[in-house]
Each structure stands twice: as structure tokens, then as C-alpha cells.
Amino acid sequence: MSTATIKSAYKQGISDGLPFVFMVAPFAVLFGVVAVEAGLSLAQTMGFTVLVIAGASQFAALQLMVENAAIGFVLLAALAVNLRMAMYSAALVPYLGAAPLWQRVVVGYLNFDQTYMMSVAKYEDAPDMSVPDRVRYFLGVATPIAPLWGCTTLIGALIGKAIPDALAIDFILPIAFLSMVAPMLKSMAHVAAALVSVVVALALAGLPSGAGLLIAAVCAMVTGAGVEVWIERRVA
Amino acid sequence: MTYSTAEIWLIIALMAVGTFVIRFSFLGLIGDRPMPPFVLRLLRYTPVAVIPGMVAPLVLWPQATGGQPDLLRLLAAMAALVVAWRSRKVVWGMVAGAAVFYAGLGISGLL
Numbered sequence: 001m002s003t004a005t006i007k008s009a010y011k012q013g014i015s016d017g018l019p020f021v022f023m024v025a026p027f028a029v030l031f032g033v034v035a036v037e038a039g040l041s042l043a044q045t046m047g048f049t050v051l052v053i054a055g056a057s058q059f060a061a062l063q064l065m066v067e068n069a070a071i072g073f074v075l076l077a078a079l080a081v082n083l084r085m086a087m088y089s090a091a092l093v094p095y096l097g098a099a100p101l102w103q104r105v106v107v108g109y110l111n112f113d114q115t116y117m118m119s120v121a122k123y124e125d126a127p128d129m130s131v132p133d134r135v136r137y138f139l140g141v142a143t144p145i146a147p148l149w150g151c152t153t154l155i156g157a158l159i160g161k162a163i164p165d166a167l168a169i170d171f172i173l174p175i176a177f178l179s180m181v182a183p184m185l186k187s188m189a190h191v192a193a194a195l196v197s198v199v200v201a202l203a204l205a206g207l208p209s210g211a212g213l214l215i216a217a218v219c220a221m222v223t224g225a226g227v228e229v230w231i232e233r234r235v236a
Numbered sequence: 237m238t239y240s241t242a243e244i245w246l247i248i249a250l251m252a253v254g255t256f257v258i259r260f261s262f263l264g265l266i267g268d269r270p271m272p273p274f275v276l277r278l279l280r281y282t283p284v285a286v287i288p289g290m291v292a293p294l295v296l297w298p299q300a301t302g303g304q305p306d307l308l309r310l311l312a313a314m315a316a317l318v319v320a321w322r323s324r325k326v327v328w329g330m331v332a333g334a335a336v337f338y339a340g341l342g343i344s345g346l347l
Binding site: 064198 | 243289309313319329
């Protein structure tokens with residue numbers, strides 16, 4: 001294959017990343033709105049979104065902050081939402097492990113759901129891709145997404161300042177969480193984990209904010225893993 | 237929210253560092269060593285283990301109604317969950333949930 005006939009890996013990444021724009025933009029606007037409504041300053045909202053750049057965990061931290069949970073609980077619960085990205089990191093090693101350290105640092109910063117999913121699918125499809133091309137492709141996918149994430153958060157934060165309280169924006173957060181989690185319910189094990197999380201969290205709602213949630217999350221993770229093993233054994 | 241400005245920045249800074257460490261972990265520090273399968277298994281369930289437990293009390297006992305269950309909020313939550321699950325698209329779930337919620341608010345405002 002000559003390089004003239006195929007698009008450069010970077011451009012290919014950009015065009016594969018573009019459709020996610022429609023998913024990322026409303027989400028980031030929403031984060032800006034709720035962060036400002038919750039009482040964060042513009043600088044804090046932007047610092048959050050640019051430094052952390054992980055939607056679900058940003059929302060999770062915000063929710064616990066609104067509840068005035070202890071800082072340790074805020075961090076544990078929000079970072080737990082991001083633990084799946086350790087799995088992404090591990091999955092990228094066979095493809096990008098040989099890239100220079102500074103490139104792996106950049107990839108690490110930009111290693112979120114969309115870049116990971118598109119890139120691993122691409123690497124599996126095109127096993128001949130060179131390591132530099134793989135990095136270019138990854139950065140290409142991130143190119144339309146990451147800057148947009150910041151810009152649209154800013155728009156949301158500016159809108160948020162203007163929204164009257166009568167709009168009852170409080171309930172948007174639960175709706176966003178449910179919409180995030182529903183597509184993740186891919187198997188019986190995921191559903192079982194989610195149900196255990198709900199039941200235990202409700203049962204322990206009397207504990208200090210965040211404490212019951214952590215216990216619920218641990219129970220749910222063990223349930224998910226357990227059900228997965230059980231299903232595999234039955235099939236085998 | 238009752239945190240001081242410094243505490244809020246501390247949360248943001250620690251989340252930034254923590255999230256980066258998680259993302260960079262294997263790529264940067266651990267390298268090519270395989271992870272034990274049970275760890276991978278547990279990691280797979282972290283989002284569905286945390287988010288439902290966080291959202292359930294918010295749906296059942298919303299602060300806006302003083303902790304009383306509220307039919308409109310339950311319906312909006314169901315709409316978001318079902319539409320996002322069927323369509324597999326986060327955005328459609330949010331649109332459906334918000335549409336039900338604000339339509340309901342509008343109707344109850346008129347009554």
C-alpha cells in the first residue's frame with residue numbers, strides 16, 4: 001500500500017473522532033452549567049475540566065461536593081469511576097508500549113473512553129500499523145474531542161451563571177448519570193452489579209455522605225466479577 | 237457547598253493527579269507485565285458499581301422535594317434510563333429525561 005493512497009494516520013484519527021463531537025459537546029456544556037450552579041468559580045470549573053478531563057468522574061465529584069462529603073470520600077468515589085481507565089491503559093500497552101515516554105505521557109492524559117475505543121479497534125483492524133502511526137492515529141481521534149470538551153464547558157459555565165433557579169437544574173445531574181450508565185449495562189453481570197450498588201447504597205444512606213456509596217461500590221464490583229465467573233463456568 | 241477555595245482546588249488537583257496516574261499506569265509505569273485476571277474483572281465493573289449507587293438516592297429522595305419521592309422525577313429518571321439503554325446513546329437518554337422532566341414541570345405549573 002502506498003502512502004499516497006491512504007489518508008495519513010493522524011487525519012484518519014480526526015475523521016474517526018469527529019462523530020463523538022455530538023456526544024461530548026452537550027455533556028461538557030452540562031458540566032459547565034452544573035459546576036457553576038453548585039458554586040464553583042469559572043476558574044475552578046475550567047481547571048476541573050482541563051486537568052481531569054473525565055466527564056463521569058467530574059460529575060461524580062461535583063455531586064459529592066454538593067453533599068459536602070469529606071474530601072477523602074469525594075476523591076475515592078470520583079477516582080473509582082475512573083478506575084476503568086487503568087484497563088484502557090493496560091489494553092494500549094501492546095500497541096503503544098514502545099513509543100517514547102513523552103508520547104506515552106500525552107496518550108495517558110488523553111486516554112479516555114472515545115480515544116481508547118476507537119484506537120484499539122483500529123489497531124486490531126490494522127496490525128501492520130507502525131508505532132508512530134498508532135500514536136498519530138490516537139492523537140487524531142483526540143484532536144476534535146479534547147479542545148471541544150474545554151470550550152463547551154466554558155460555554156456551559158457562562159450559561160450557568162444566567163440560568164434562574166426556577167429551572168430546577170438539580171435533577172439534570174441524576175438524568176445525566178442514568179443516561180451514562182444505561183448503555184454500560186451490557187451483560188447480566190453488569191446489571192447485577194448495578195442492582196447491588198443501588199440496594200446497598202440505599203440501605204446505607206444513613207452513613208456520612210460518600211461512605212455508604214464506597215461500600216456499595218465494592219459489593220457491586222465483587223458481584224459483577226462473581227456473576228461473570230459464574231456465567232463463564234456455566235457456559236464452559 | 238461549604239469547602240474553602242483552597243479545599244476545592246485541592247480536590248481538583250488530587251483528582252487531576254489521580255486520574256492521570258490511573259490512565260498512565262500501565263502505559264508508563266508498569267509496562268508490559270500482564271495484570272491478574274481477577275483485577276481486570278473487578279476494574280470492568282467500576283462505573284456500573286459506583287454510578288447507580290450514587291444516583292439511586294437522588295432519584296428516590298430528591299432534595300428539591302425535601303426528600304419526598306416525587307412522581308415526575310421518577311418518570312423522568314425512567315425515561316432517561318430506558319431511552320439511553322435502548323438507543324445505547326448517552327445524549328438521547330439525557331434528552332428524553334430532560335424532556336419528560338421539563339414537560340412535567342410545565343404541566344404542573346399550569347395546573
